[in-house]
Amino acid sequence: MMISIALMFADNRFGYVDGIRYGFGFLATPIYWLSDVPSVVSSAFDDSFTARSELVEQNKQLEQKLLVAQHELGLLENVAFENSRLLELDQSANAIFGEVSPAEIINTSPDPSSKKVLINKGALDDVVNGQAVLDANGLMGQIDQVMPTTSWVLLITDSQHQTPVEVNRNGERALARGSSRGLGQLELEFVTASQDIRVGDKLVSSGMGSVYPKNYPVGEVETINRDPGLNFLTVKVKPFANLDSTRLVLLVKPSSRERIGLNRTESAGASF
Amino acid sequence: MKLRLTVSPYFSGLCVFVVASVLAIIPLPLWVVNLRPEFVPMVVIYWVSASPSRVGVGTAWFLGLFLDVLEGSVLGINGLGLVLVAYFASSQHRRFRMLRPLQQACTVVIVIALYLTLLQWLRVINGESIYNGFSYLFGSLTSGLLWPLFVYLFSFTRPRTAR
Numbered sequence: 001m002m003i004s005i006a007l008m009f010a011d012n013r014f015g016y017v018d019g020i021r022y023g024f025g026f027l028a029t030p031i032y033w034l035s036d037v038p039s040v041v042s043s044a045f046d047d048s049f050t051a052r053s054e055l056v057e058q059n060k061q062l063e064q065k066l067l068v069a070q071h072e073l074g075l076l077e078n079v080a081f082e083n084s085r086l087l088e089l090d091q092s093a094n095a096i097f098g099e100v101s102p103a104e105i106i107n108t109s110p111d112p113s114s115k116k117v118l119i120n121k122g123a124l125d126d127v128v129n130g131q132a133v134l135d136a137n138g139l140m141g142q143i144d145q146v147m148p149t150t151s152w153v154l155l156i157t158d159s160q161h162q163t164p165v166e167v168n169r170n171g172e173r174a175l176a177r178g179s180s181r182g183l184g185q186l187e188l189e190f191v192t193a194s195q196d197i198r199v200g201d202k203l204v205s206s207g208m209g210s211v212y213p214k215n216y217p218v219g220e221v222e223t224i225n226r227d228p229g230l231n232f233l234t235v236k237v238k239p240f241a242n243l244d245s246t247r248l249v250l251l252v253k254p255s256s257r258e259r260i261g262l263n264r265t266e267s268a269g270a271s272f
Numbered sequence: 273m274k275l276r277l278t279v280s281p282y283f284s285g286l287c288v289f290v291v292a293s294v295l296a297i298i299p300l301p302l303w304v305v306n307l308r309p310e311f312v313p314m315v316v317i318y319w320v321s322a323s324p325s326r327v328g329v330g331t332a333w334f335l336g337l338f339l340d341v342l343e344g345s346v347l348g349i350n351g352l353g354l355v356l357v358a359y360f361a362s363s364q365h366r367r368f369r370m371l372r373p374l375q376q377a378c379t380v381v382i383v384i385a386l387y388l389t390l391l392q393w394l395r396v397i398n399g400e401s402i403y404n405g406f407s408y409l410f411g412s413l414t415s416g417l418l419w420p421l422f423v424y425l426f427s428f429t430r431p432r433t434a435r
Contacts, residue, residue, distance in 0.1 A: 024341040031290060031342060035298040110297055110343055112305045113401045118344065145344055152344040159402050180402060244302075 025122070025147030032118065032150055036106045100134070100250040101125075106150070115158035115178060117141075119249060122149040130211055132252040138217040138240030139163065139205055140249055155243055156218065157184050165218050166206040172196055173206055176218060176237055184243060186219055188235035195233075199224055203237060213252055281326070288315060288426075289335065297342050306407045309415040310384050312339055312350075313357050317380060318426055320361035321368045332358030349394045353387045373420050381416035385409055 101121075109116035121127050123146045131143040133153045141161065144154040156163045157178040163186070166173045172195055179185040191197060201221045207214030217240045225234040292311040300308060312335060319327040336351030343350070360383055361368065371379065392408050395401035 020337075021341055021347060024338055027338065028342050031293050031297070034290070034294045039299065107297060108299055109345075110305070110308070111345070111395065111401055112302065113404055114345075114395070116344055147341075160399055181404065 021145065022123070022147060025150070028147065029149045032106060039106075099253040101253065103133075103249050103251050105153075105247050105249060109152075113159075115141075115155040115161075115184070115243070116144065117153050117155065118150055119153055119251075120150060121251060122147050122151050124148050126253075127151050127251065132212045134216060134250045134252060135241045135246045135248070136250075137242060138219065139212060140241045140243060140246075142211055143251075153249075156239060156241075157186060157243055162189070163212065163218060164206045164208040165203040167197055168202040168204050170196055173208075174203075174235075176203065179236075184239075185222075186237035186239060188221075188237060189232070191233045191235050192231075193226065193233060197221060197224065197233075197235060285319070285327075293339060293342055296339065306410045307414050308411055309418050310388065310411050311415075312336075313354060313384055313387050314380065314415055314419065314422055316354055316358050317361045317383065318423065320358045321365040322426075324362045324365050327358075328362060329355050329358045345395065346398045346400055349391055349398070352394065353391050356390065357383055357387050373423070376423075377416045377419040380419045381412050384415045385412035388412055 103119040103121040105117045106120050107118035119133070127143055127146055129143055129146055133140045133142060139156055141153045141155040141158070143151050145152040154161050155178070156176065159178045159180045161178050163176045164173070165176045165188075174188045174191055174195075174197070176186040177189050179187055188197070199221050203218045203221065205212040205214060205216045205218055219237040219239040221235060222238045223234075223236045225236075227234065289312075292315045295311045296308075316327075316332050316335065320332070332354040333351045336349075336354035337347065339350040339354075340347045368376065368379065388408050388411055392401065396403055
């Protein structure tokens with residue numbers, strides 16, 4: 001028995017056991033469904049017992065938000081047009097923003113120090129390993145394990161996860177790693193004192209490693225600590241995405257070109 | 273004559289396991305996450321000590337594998353932990369059944385604390401989790417507190433003749 005377990009560990013490192021996981025995934029589906037019942041019921045209660053005045057108020061706020069969003073969209077269209085012309089010159093492939101499809105978060109990892117969430121889309125909905133997951137405000141993470149009807153998403157704040165980012169203002173590149181203390185923060189790795197990164201800088205995904213789409217917001221630089229004893233600066237980043245509270249997320253469908261190189265070990269955005 | 277349930281023990285066992293695994297992964301607010309009792313190891317301890325001929329180390333290993341898939345963790349971690357729990361329960365089942373409820377609860381606390389420690393080590397070795405204190409051990413205390421209630425509830429799932 002111990003030998004078989006040791007074998008499982010060895011296998012796991014090289015990913016030979018995905019088939020077993022997939023098979024058990026079928027059995028796991030009803031249990032996920034059952035464990036989601038309380039939150040479904042509570043949100044159904046919320047829906048049916050909201051006062052009319054609250055709804056009117058909410059509607060007004062949403063209309064205002066829509067107006068602002070439309071305005072910004074108009075501005076963006078111009079920029080995107082200009083950008084695409086420039087990129088054509090550059091022959092860049094990374095600017096392709098794949099199609100998105102909605103999904104719902106139905107569970108989180110029971111281990112509080114590993115940042116993973118479970119979504120209600122799986123292999124039967126054409127989810128593949130390595131797909132990027134976004135919410136309305138920013139980047140959330142990538143698909144880590146695919147099961148038949150569900151899949152686990154590794155969040156960008158997990159200590160195993162690195163996101164290739166660049167500073168919106170000047171294109172300075174860096175790697176954002178999940179905080180090693182599990183605080184729901186990101187830390188920029190290997191930032192030298194000569195790099196131009198300031199508090200309040202907005203970070204976007206750089207599209208390197210072809211896991212994440214280019215130019216999607218990731219987070220904002222919160223603090224920078226210059227410790228003369230260390231080689232690199234300690235830069236803390238607060239993610240834009242509501243990693244703890246959101247329920248609806250978007251899955252980015254990889255275009256055929258981006259699907260190449262989504263291997264866990266090859267992509268820069270993957271964990272190792 | 274009292275009403276007698278004529279459910280097969282395998283069916284009731286399956287129901288118990290489904291309930292335990294739902295409780296093991298049901299989302300909880302962050303401040304109680306570490307207090308979550310370890311339901312599946314408790315079920316394993318109970319089953320193995322109650323009927324060691326029917327439930328053994330192999331069953332525990334499969335349950336652990338299933339739990340790994342549910343939790344999305346590295347395959348085999350819970351399997352290994354539950355195998356050790358089941359081994360303890362089967363080798364000590366006579367002694368365990370003789371203990372008074374309070375003593376049983378204390379034993380459960382110790383066994384589950386060891387189980388959680390092993391799991392935490394394995395997770396850190398696999399880079400899946402990170403070391404942050406001993407807060408993960410609270411789960412064993414709550415398991416011990418719930419043990420008497422657990423045994424009481426379990427007595428309904430077993431055939432009357434076995435008691």
